[in-house]
Amino acid sequence: MAVDFRGHPMFPSTGFNAPTRFEADIYDCEVWGRVPADIEGNFYRMQCDFQYRPPENEWPTGFNGDGHVSRFHFRDGNVNFRARYVKTARLLAERAAHRRLYGVYRNHYTDDPGVKNIDRSAANTHMYWHGGKLLTLKEDALPWAIDPHTLETEGVWDFHGKYKATSMSAHPKIDAQTGEMIAYGYQAKGDLTDDIASYIIGKDGRVAHEVWFKAPYVGIMHDIAITKKYILFPVVARTTSDERLKKGEPMWEWNGDLPTMVGVLPRDGSARDVRWFRGPARNTLHFLNAVDLPDGRIVMDLPTSSGERDPSQIRRWTFDMRSRTKDTFDEEVISTANGVLARMDDRYLGCDYRYCYVGNRDPSLPYDQARGGNMGGRVTNQYLRVDVRNPKGEPGKYFAGPVQSLQECAFVPRKGSRGEGDGYLMGIASNYESLTSDLVIVDAQRLEEGAIATVKLPFRLRSGTHVNWYPANELPPFRAG
Numbered sequence: 001m002a003v004d005f006r007g008h009p010m011f012p013s014t015g016f017n018a019p020t021r022f023e024a025d026i027y028d029c030e031v032w033g034r035v036p037a038d039i040e041g042n043f044y045r046m047q048c049d050f051q052y053r054p055p056e057n058e059w060p061t062g063f064n065g066d067g068h069v070s071r072f073h074f075r076d077g078n079v080n081f082r083a084r085y086v087k088t089a090r091l092l093a094e095r096a097a098h099r100r101l102y103g104v105y106r107n108h109y110t111d112d113p114g115v116k117n118i119d120r121s122a123a124n125t126h127m128y129w130h131g132g133k134l135l136t137l138k139e140d141a142l143p144w145a146i147d148p149h150t151l152e153t154e155g156v157w158d159f160h161g162k163y164k165a166t167s168m169s170a171h172p173k174i175d176a177q178t179g180e181m182i183a184y185g186y187q188a189k190g191d192l193t194d195d196i197a198s199y200i201i202g203k204d205g206r207v208a209h210e211v212w213f214k215a216p217y218v219g220i221m222h223d224i225a226i227t228k229k230y231i232l233f234p235v236v237a238r239t240t241s242d243e244r245l246k247k248g249e250p251m252w253e254w255n256g257d258l259p260t261m262v263g264v265l266p267r268d269g270s271a272r273d274v275r276w277f278r279g280p281a282r283n284t285l286h287f288l289n290a291v292d293l294p295d296g297r298i299v300m301d302l303p304t305s306s307g308e309r310d311p312s313q314i315r316r317w318t319f320d321m322r323s324r325t326k327d328t329f330d331e332e333v334i335s336t337a338n339g340v341l342a343r344m345d346d347r348y349l350g351c352d353y354r355y356c357y358v359g360n361r362d363p364s365l366p367y368d369q370a371r372g373g374n375m376g377g378r379v380t381n382q383y384l385r386v387d388v389r390n391p392k393g394e395p396g397k398y399f400a401g402p403v404q405s406l407q408e409c410a411f412v413p414r415k416g417s418r419g420e421g422d423g424y425l426m427g428i429a430s431n432y433e434s435l436t437s438d439l440v441i442v443d444a445q446r447l448e449e450g451a452i453a454t455v456k457l458p459f460r461l462r463s464g465t466h467v468n469w470y471p472a473n474e475l476p477p478f479r480a481g
């Protein structure tokens with residue numbers, strides 16, 4: 001049967017987030033403004049796309065689509081664009097069958113029986129360059145490596161056979177000071193298991209340290225945070241059960257009766273060194289940064305909300321490692337910025353830092369519904385630069401425009417710079433009027449001045465999941481393939 005998305009509740013027949021389903025190359029993209037010469041490298045972004053029609057009760061987040069990577073290569077003010085699907089075993093099996101074979105999000109009971117022994121990764125959430133591999137990630141499976149320039153798929157990667165967990169989260173952390181990647185898997189012995197596996201992977205791409213321990217309950221563990229001394233593993237109140245899966249539902253449901261639990265593991269520690277801290281139920285997927293204070297406490301900053309539908313805020317959780325008896329963490333609100341995706345200058349990850357860059361929705365800014373359609377309540381209309389050392393100060397602001405919505409941004413260091421925040425913000429702006437996508441580049445120290453350059457694409461990219469930037473001097477020599 002031919003593909004037909006009409007009538008599916010996730011995809012209105014027209015609209016910005018209908019599946020795109022194509023691969024593309026654009027040599028020398030159209031650029032409005034001037035791309036600074038001190039930007040040289042690759043900007044990557046991931047979207048969940050849909051080659052085939054998913055079940056009608058699919059998780060409406062769209063997080064069960066096929067991994068689709070865009071690469072913008074920057075050099076001498078010129079930009080080359082490429083977009084490719086990750087050619088996972090899952091996608092190829094579905095192409096062979098000409099239909100969707102995998103069921104709803106992370107529920108193997110709803111899969112076609114024929115895919116039981118086929119790797120189920122959609123490789124659709126994030127991508128990290130480390131140890132000579134560009135890894136595309138989804139948290140219920142192992143990474144899939146792709147070529148950093150051509151985006152051709154290389155295959156499943158298990159770190160020379162030394163990564164034993166069955167899954168790796170899409171949010172490992174790269175420590176810029178050591179070059180190490182701190183990675184982890186949860187449900188690490190298969191669906192619904194309460195095992196967590198923590199890995200430190202050297203900059204050579206080889207496993208250097210492995211720790212296995214148990215979660216207090218099986219909740220979502222989408223992200224972690226690191227300091228110079230510790231790894232923090234938050235378990236939040238979105239949980240699951242075999243009964244739920246047998247009913248044919250997507251994996252997760254919110255349960256506000258559960259506490260937030262944060263496991264703190266010394267980076268060189270073992271399972272017996274893990275300490276769990278408890279807090280009220282919080283709805284979050286992503287964390288921003290964590291820092292060791294001189295007095296022995298740890299602070300962790302994150303966008304989070306108190307319930308499933310509450311607006312997000314940037315909050316700070318404090319863990320007192322000096323006390324052997326205190327098993328709760330304290331919380332304070334740093335900023336009311338309501339975006340759920342906050343980024344920073346990743347060179348300062350785990351270190352004392354100052355700036356948080358977050359997409360925010362300010363309802364007082366103009367939205368032109370006559371031109372942009374009925375999307376006004378959902379637009380992310382500005383990037384904010386929040387000073388976490390002076391959060392009461394006025395944040396820097398970049399307003400995207402009256403029919404635009406911003407996706408996650410990456411911080412791009414100015415070539416040769418060292419100081420925190422000396423660089424640019426780069427992110428996709430969805431234009432709801434023209435149904436096209438732009439890549440906007442803003443000076444991270446002068447957001448109010450607007451976009452320095454806008455890379456114009458003659459088509460739309462769906463709302464994406466995550467983005468990352470890697471400078472040319474960390475990548476192999478560019479080849480278009």
Ligand SMILES: [Fe+2]
Nearest residue numbers: 222285286466
């Ligand atoms: Fe994420």
